[in-house]
Amino acid sequence: xxxxxxxxxxxxxxxxxxxxxxxxxxxxxxxxxxxxxxxxxxxxxxxxxxxxxxxxxxxxxxxxxxxxxxxxxxxxxxxxxxxxxxxxxxxxxxxxxxxxxxxxxxxxxxxxxxxxxxxxxxxxxxxxxxxxxxxxxx
Numbered sequence: 269x270x271x272x273x274x275x276x277x278x279x280x281x282x283x284x285x286x287x288x289x290x291x292x293x294x295x296x297x298x299x300x301x302x303x304x305x306x307x308x309x310x311x312x313x314x315x316x317x318x319x320x321x322x323x324x325x326x327x328x329x330x331x332x333x334x335x336x337x338x339x340x341x342x343x344x345x346x347x348x349x350x351x352x353x354x355x356x357x358x359x360x361x362x363x364x365x366x367x368x369x370x371x372x373x374x375x376x377x378x379x380x381x382x383x384x385x386x387x388x389x390x391x392x393x394x395x396x397x398x399x400x401x402x403x404x405x406x
Contacts, residue, residue: 304331306338306384314342316354317393318372321346323354329382336360336386356395360386367392
C-alpha cells in the first residue's frame, strides 16, 4: 500500500510539473488487467530518451488510452544518477508540427524503442526525473 501511495504522489508531482494529464499505472499485482497495460520488465537494462547511459531496474509501459501516446515509468539505478526514477511521455508526432518545447524527437522509434510503437511513426518524448529513494522495494 505504501508503494501505491508513493507512486501516486510521484505521478501527481510530475503531472503538476509538466502540465500534462498522465494516467496512473497499476504497478502491483493485477497490472495486466488494466486495459492500458503494455509491458512490464521487473529488471534489466533500459534506455531513457535523452540520456546516453543504460539504467538498471524495472520498467513499466502503459498506453495513454486511445490517444496513441505511451507512458514509461522506470525505477532503478544508473552510474551517474544512482537510485532514481524516470517518467517519460511518448506522443506520436504530428507530421505537420514540430515537437513541443522540452520534448525530444525520436524518429522511426519502432522497433528499437519498443515493438508496441507505431511502425514508421516519429515520437516526441519528454522525460521527468524524480527521487526514488523513498520507493519501497528498490
